Amino acid sequence: MIIIGLIAITAFGFLLVQLITPYLSQKEKIGNGFLIGIGIYTYLLFLFNLIGLKLTWFNVHLVLVAIVTVLGLFFYLKGTPRSTLKNFQKPKFSKTELFLISIISIIIFGSFISNIYWPIKDWDSLVLYDFRAKLLAETGSINGALKYMSPDSFIGYPLLTSLAHTYFYLWNVPNPLILYSLFFLSFLIICYTRFSKLITERMALIFTLLLAISPHLYDHAKMAYTNLPYTVYLVLGALYIYFWIRTEKNGFLILAAIMTGLSTWTRTTEPFWLGNIAIIGLYLFFFTVQNVIKFRIDPSQQKGVTLSNFIINLKSHSIKRISILCFIASLYIAIFYAFQLPWRIFIASQNYLISSNPVSYAVTAIQATQHINSNTLIQLTDYLFRFTILPAWPLFLTFILGFIYQIVSRKEIWFSLLVLVYFMILLIGAYIFASNYVGWQEIHGSLERMSMFFSPLLICLCVTLFANKELKNK
């Protein structure tokens, strides 16, 4: 019966994706449907619980039925569902492609079988994520669960995975581990469909296989940690920003905002979301500058450009596009913060200090750089090299070579820039942590988990290097 619930959650996400990006393929909408469905559904449960709705089987389904019905009715009145169903096409694959699909399927199958067989067993999930879920299911409320658990632990991470587990427990299903296989599967489906927009189907399958055999991803597809969902949301957020830049379809940026917002609804400790905002800001800046410069060298202009001519023509040429971009970027920030802020307000309401805002990060970073300890810096570089770069050295090497390749071939470098910004955030964050915490070298496992998103991100970057298809509507 839980399958019906999961289908309903996916349907909710599917309809939402249909609303935002109707031009995506059906399989991509289904993949996104699960990720966005489970993310937003747990987020709504959190909000409803804060205003007094108890987490009981009836109540959580009341919420689910209500949101699916509202969206479903909207599309029914618009007449979209019929056309959506008509769009389902039977895929045709060559023998090589079928072989690649079989290998990827074996890996996904391995994760599903393992998750059906094993109960939740890993340290952090028992101490925090799953324990919190059981308490939520039993007490029906966050305040109730807080009575049995140290608030320090409880507020350490947002509730996405815990509330998803709670949903299983409300159905009396004792093992919610299968959720992580679904995260893994959805991620591979979305990446494959995105890749196939840039490279051939066969190459897209090869790169999807590369994702599937990332040992960290596969390991985390079999355990109830937050790192896999976080990686999935963060990487897809980055990928959709890239597609927004390439196609200028605003729906991609809205999807990116939801994905990145949900990454902070999974984990708040890492501020990699700042990288997305930085890249969007940079893109807006360059777009604006580029359009102004383009105007200056416009051959249709006579002799020289006067100030009044410049302003009038600028208005007629590109001010509309720049305004739309500014609006959509503001919408990105609004959607992102809509997902991030409630949890931060909740933490503040528990009398805990919150430090996850750009200003506090900047202040801490400046403070840390004022007295740089060269010894710590050398140790940290060695540490990062061993635990972040070495496990995925071929991908980091590809990143460096790819960056040179992009510059030599004058290809656009937005995705590489984003990876670079993420890496800078990791470096600065690790340095600040190392400066403030004496035993920082003992927790390399945390560092490895924190930086595990680099592997899939770098694989996506490789795909952009090999991109040979023109994207529509540029």
Added chain:
Amino acid sequence: MKKIVKYLLLIVIIFTLVFYTIHNGFIVFRQIFRDLRFIVQNPSISYDDKMRIYWWGVYDFTQFVKRNTPPDAKIVIPPQDRPWLTSGNNGLMSYFLYPRVLINGSLYGIPENADYDYIAIIPGEWEDAPAEKYGWPKITVHAEKIIYFNPQTKETSFTNGPFYPNQETKAKMGLIKVEKGKKSP
């Protein structure tokens, strides 16, 4: 020249990715094979058996505590320090023992003014601590009864209090039912 550099870069990138695929493919498929082999060989083992594989004697101990204490019991466990990093982890032990309330003791004592009914006897499961640290509690406790647990045979045995820490009790696992009104000296 630019073209040569471009092709050279692409060749190195492709070579690196092929290496990455073979290397990771080997790791992941070996793991899938191992996982599936274990599952096929042990298709119907119980939840307890599965948890025992991951949490060794600590899991059995929590089940022993569950059997011998009421749900509203308040139990003192060792400090979260070597060699009790697992059994002294309040969050982890709470997962298995909830709704029982767990209180962490210190190396040589029990928190003053703490309200508790039981004290866990745990030798310490991590092997990298100094020899003198093993065995907890390290103080004499006035006990109504002491229940010992043999993790090998899963058998339990009862004795009457008080509990004196010594070489014999140092290696034992169990529970002390505290004599109310006569707390630890």
